[in-house]
Amino acid sequence: MTDFPGAPASIAQPYAARQVRPPLTARARRGAAIAGAVGFLLLGLGYAMASLAIGIALIVAFFALIVRAANGSDTRMGAGFEQFISRLDIAPWIAPLVAIAIVGIVLMVAAIVVSGRVLGAHRVRRPWAVTWAGAGVAIVASWIMSGILATFANLAMGGFRGDSPSWGAGFFGVLIVSAVIGLASNAVLGWLSWWWMAHAMRPVAVVDSVSQSVPIGPRA
Template sequence: MTVPNPAQGQPMQQAPAQPYVPPVAPTQTTTPRPPLSKADAHRARLAGGIGGGIAWLGLGISQAAILLLALPFIVSAVIFGIGFALSDGGPSATGGVWPQLTDWLGSAAGIAVIAAIPLGVVVWLVGLWISARILRRGGVHRPVGVTWAGFGIAAAANILLGSLGSITIGPAFGGLPFAGGPNLDFDPSDTYWGAQGWSGDPGDFDPGAIDPGLLERIADPGQLVALAGPWVALGSLVSLIVPIILSIFAWWWMAHALRAPARPEVDATA
């Protein structure tokens, strides 16, 4: 006789599910970034003064070349326009300004002025490269970022200071249309202009007394560049002082802002 098993026919009981406990990851304690070391600060200021100074010199070369190149075009256009007033409705009496301008552009002096524009851009890039090299050799964190950010900050500050200077100094010379300045008007009738065909009376103006050849000689590009070149070069050199000083501080500031973070301390907890 078979004895029935009481466990047969009854559902099996499952053990209660245990809650899932995720593994604990190692925690990182956040520590503030250490201050910029004196050596890195010195390297940053050195890179801003040398590399940034060379970069600004390159931009100064390009700017001076653009001014010297634009000067003959502007003067020639003005003289050419005056020639129409001297021709009594005919072609401009000073039409020779354009042939002499094209001749100058093909001369050695004209080619040198034109070539100075890309040369300045190359010098600018070389200055930024030297800055990055100085920072990298000194172990400064993110040397390329410090260089470009420092130059951008210095350029923005230079533009801002230039704008403030034009606002504060410009009115003293009548440089702003909405602000008054000293009265620089003069009355041509106070002097005798008979040698130029004008005695001061507008009805007494004789265009035929003005020599068109004299005006064309005034617009000679070679003479204009020779006369304006030293002054433009001197002004460009003087204008580099403020940007270089700004670059020294801007490079140091960006080296401080982009300095290396602190090494995290890892604590493994079970």
């Protein structure tokens, strides 16, 4: 018997197709992992270099502004500060700071380009959207992780006395360990963030709602 009176029994009844999102392929997962780990490492390194150069330049400009303001008035600064300013030569710093900032910006651009191309080569849907969304998620997560790492670094440095001979070695030891952990956490955060966005933007497929068969036609 059929659900439609008068319809021949040999004719299949019409059923609405159901849309599902199949899981990412192994190739897409691998591409998201590579793009996220490498891309966010490059992005973080480039940002650190550019922000360091710009920060130092701002500090130097601040001191130069103080000197100019003091020279234009009758205000006298401390002898020690005047001696420090007189010995401060900013000319040798200009070229290295500009070079570091340019390299950092190039690394940030390269991170986005490399990520998009790697995702595209691994057949990830909307590779550029995945890249930008993954970067946004990873940046927010890295802020939280940086706060956690800074807390543990402060606790570690609290065990060293400022007048202790081992204070310098302890400081650089904590700094190196924090840098290594920061790089590793950036790679992991990038991998997870890119995978999440690739999973969220994976293509929709049409499935026969009766037979629950393999998808019969992907949709972008």
